[in-house]
Amino acid sequence: MSTYKLTLIAVLAALAVVGRYTFQFLPNVQPVTALIIICGFFLGPVSGVLLAGLTTYLSNLFLGMGLWTIWQIIGWALIGWMSGLIGKYWRAVPLAVMVVFAVFCGYLYGLVVSLATFSVAGNFLSYYLLGLPFDTYHAVGNGIFMTILFPVFSRIFAKYFRNSGYGKIPASK
Template sequence: MNTYKLTLIAVLAALAVVGRFAFQHIPNVQPVTTLIIICGFFLGPVAAMILAVLTTYLSNLFLGMGIWTIWQIVAWALIGLGSGLIGLWKIKRPLYVLVGFAVFSGYFYGLIVSLSNYIITGKYFAYYLAGLPFDTYHAVGNGLFMVILYPALSVIFKRYNKRYVHTKIPTQ
């Protein structure tokens, strides 16, 4: 992993922490999941998992730590792993595929984070069902953030790939 790649991950982590803090008043709407998906798509699964750990830890320093922090890291790391695997395919992937994955990730994140309640209380389904509206906010927010952030960030990542990796990323 070169210095430029680490710098991109650090900048994305800062952007994700600021974005999460800025949108904290809207329940479950934040750009973190989308940034992790974009990072995994362009930089690979390891970079996305590093971004997931950094973002969760740093943002929870401001927003509050708890048992859910571990589950947030697990959920976002798995989402980063999935997006990294999607990015490894050297075929043309339209934006709507990433938007669909972002929407799916909102529900997947809620499913994983709800496991923290099961560990504490032994009850899962009622807690998960009560959180479905918030998971829907997260999913819709992910889709909107993907439509907004992907075009701008893809230019940066394509420039990085052209300059440092020397592999061609299929255009959208």
């Protein structure tokens, strides 16, 4: 991994941390998941996982660490890895498909983080069902952030790929 790519991931992590901190007053609405999806899609699965871990750790320094931090890293790393595989094997992805994927990831993330309660308290179903409204906020927020950020970052990454010599950017419709 080049210094240029690491710097880009660090900048994305800073944007994600600031975005998460800025939107903390809205429950579960933040640009973190959308940025992890975008990073994984354009830079690959390893970069998506790296951004997930970095963002979670750094933002939780401000927002609070706990057992949930591990599960947040696992949830966002899974999303970054899946997005990287999509970007690696499916080059021309329409924006609508990315938005649907982002919405799905809101519920997937909620499921993974809810597993933390099961591992500690053993009462998964009631906790998960009570958290579904918050997962829905997360899913809707992901859809909105993806609609706004994906076209912008597509142009940014097009310039990155032109200047870095890493080849062509994954085409999106």
